[in-house]
Amino acid sequence: MIRLIGNHRVIGAIENSAKNSTLPHAIILEGDEGTGKHTLAEFIALSSVCSGVNKPCEVCRECRLFLNKNHPDVAYIKPEDKKKSISVEQIRNLRADAFVKSHLGGKKVYIIEKADSMNDSSQNALLKILEEPPQSIVFILLCESASKMLQTIISRCVVFSLVPPSFSEAFQFLKSNCKAPEENIKSTLQLTHNNIGKSLELLKKKPSEKSKIANEFCSALTAGSPAYELLKIVKPLEKDRLLTSDFINRLKLNITDLIRENPGGNNVPDLVNKYDIICQSEDFLALNVNLSLFFTALVSNLAE
Ligand SMILES: [Zn+2]
Incomplete structure (x- = not known):
């Protein structure tokens, strides 16, 4: 099960579009590390591939494949090896792949990580696909700040900004999701300003x-x-x-x-x-x- 915390307006909008099958084909999720971009991207990807009625149903074949990290039509694009950004080569490969029919006959989803670290050539290569997207493709771009990306890309995407949840929401989540004593959780949240991802990382040490x-x-x-x-x-x-x-x-x-x-x-x-x-x-x-x-x-x- 994917749990979404805080960001009520953004999550409400996405849940609604998911239910009505009106999710945009290109989405930018921006926010600091640890604010839940990956979790929300997973929710969008799951809703996009789901073949159930109430999307995401989490029980249909597509949902189960995705939740087991085995869905053939969902791809993560991230900087290769130790490189800092996604190369133009990777984007060209993505483009070629995007024109191939999906394996399961539904939507294909590309989750592009650190999208704001792409240089202009990579971004321009991506822009070409966003301008004339093949059928049934969903692009989810993750970045810390969309402002670092080309205006031409931003204008073709729906941008959602994520922030850390309230203290009590973050506290409740961590209390039920990690074994740390309550006092540790409280002091860690103070340190990270309620950032769940960063808190989890710190509490794991x-x-x-x-x-x-x-x-x-x-x-x-x-x-x-x-x-x-x-x-x-x-x-x-x-x-x-x-x-x-x-x-x-x-x-x-x-x-x-x-x-x-x-x-x-x-x-x-x-x-x-x-x-x-x-x-x-x-x-x-x-x-x-x-x-x-x-x-x-x-x-x-x-x-x-
Ligand atoms: Zn489903």
Whole structure:
């Protein structure tokens, strides 16, 4: 079963068109990573191939084939190997394939991932198919922002924008879909601003993995290690904003624990000062700064 969360207006519109068999033949789903573009694309694909009355019925042969990831007329197009974008070659192959009759006699669906990373030649090749689409084809383009795509493509598609759901919707979903304790779910949702995909990814990581860097950093910091040592410890975080936010939270907890362990200690004023610096760094992080710059600033403030 495909569960759609939040985005009530968009989902309502798509469910209605699915029921009435009036889904557009070219759809752009835009939104941040983790906002449910893939899930919604699956729902649209399922509704498009379904041969039941109430689409998607999830019980007809076509639905079952799709849900078992075995439907021959649904194709995912994504950047090949380690390339960043879909090549013009891939789009030409798609075009040739689109003119071949569907295997099961129904609609053919192409789900095109990272569509906004295609260069102009790939997009122009795609435009040719969108301009004269073969019969019974559905194109679903997934992207973070449609504005990065050619206006000529956008004008031939119906664009739906996805945002994270409300806190309570996201919380309910995660509570029934992952084993993490409620407190963890709450703090993770706060960190990801209710983004379900990102939360799931974060909750999947083992607590020991996440706390390792914060523990190591805290020990080095309190031992007075030089800045370059501290920077070396946080290096693995430089590519991940979410893990960095998580790291900052853990670091604050570590420092608070140290203060609690020995409230009358000589080092308490220094720890309180470090705690404040870490809190201030959160505002800086919220500005979407480059992470390597963020850590350099944090470490130099802490080492002062
Ligand atoms: Zn069906």
